[in-house]
Amino acid sequence: MHLTLISHHLCPYVQRAAIVLAEKNAVVSRRYVDLADKPDWFLAISPLGKTPVLLVQDHPLFESAVICEYLDEAVPPRLHPQDTLQRARHRAWMEFGSTVLNTIAGFYNAPDAATLQARRDELQSKFMQLEKVLPTTRPYFGGERFCIVDAVFAPVFRYFDVFEQLGEPDLFTAMPRVRVWRAALAQRQSVRQAVGIDYRERLTQFLLERGSELSRRIAARRGR
Numbered sequence: 418m419h420l421t422l423i424s425h426h427l428c429p430y431v432q433r434a435a436i437v438l439a440e441k442n443a444v445v446s447r448r449y450v451d452l453a454d455k456p457d458w459f460l461a462i463s464p465l466g467k468t469p470v471l472l473v474q475d476h477p478l479f480e481s482a483v484i485c486e487y488l489d490e491a492v493p494p495r496l497h498p499q500d501t502l503q504r505a506r507h508r509a510w511m512e513f514g515s516t517v518l519n520t521i522a523g524f525y526n527a528p529d530a531a532t533l534q535a536r537r538d539e540l541q542s543k544f545m546q547l548e549k550v551l552p553t554t555r556p557y558f559g560g561e562r563f564c565i566v567d568a569v570f571a572p573v574f575r576y577f578d579v580f581e582q583l584g585e586p587d588l589f590t591a592m593p594r595v596r597v598w599r600a601a602l603a604q605r606q607s608v609r610q611a612v613g614i615d616y617r618e619r620l621t622q623f624l625l626e627r628g629s630e631l632s633r634r635i636a637a638r639r640g641r
């Protein structure tokens with residue numbers, strides 16, 4: 418089965434698929450697109466004009482959750498829980514992960530200090546909800562086994578690694594379970610390999626170009 422993951426260097430949804438592929442030791446080629454100037458071949462295979470797209474032989478699959486579910490059925494080992502109710506629960510929290518990504522976009526695009534703070538508060542309360550459902554059997558979302566829902570949250574935490582390196586405060590100080598989970602995900606080989614070595618520089622540049630409150634704060638700190 419020949420697999421090609423159509424990617425963008427910063428896309429957290431692409432990372433989900435890349436992590437699931439790595440967890441399954443699947444051989445995959447990556448092809449990168451410029452989302453600011455989408456080529457015709459990409460628009461022809463991506464109905465929503467978004468990354469990721471997984472080409473299975475010549476068949477394009479779009480939507481990261483669908484891609485991850487397909488891979489889980491097609492390529493062993495299974496990452497989703499076997500239990501039906503647990504699997505449904507994991508899928509629900511994968512959806513929650515997408516709403517966290519939307520709030521992160523609202524955070525780095527916030528036009529002013531008040532909006533930035535509102536998005537920060539929103540992020541904190543979303544992670545507090547996660548803190549309440551994370552298991553005491555650590556370190557992953559479902560306990561000891563790495564599951565697809567973990568692949569959804571690893572790229573979420575990667576944003577905060579860069580935000581903190583750029584001087585933003587740690588949101589998770591009062592969330593011990595989230596902290597353990599975040600640290601375990603950051604160490605996982607599949608997670609580390611999902612982005613290029615220049616990810617941090619690329620994301621920093623992207624954040625600086627937003628024209629947002631966060632862009633101004635980062636620029637001011639770097640100018641110091």
Ligand SMILES: N[C@@H](CCC(=O)N[C@@H](CS)C(=O)NCC(=O)O)C(=O)O
Nearest residue numbers: 428429430452467468469480481482
């Ligand atoms: N629901 C989609 C979201 C994918 C998505 O938003 N991708 C972004 C990059 S991270 C994209 O391609 N944006 C380009 C655009 O919307 O024009 C998924 O889960 O695959």
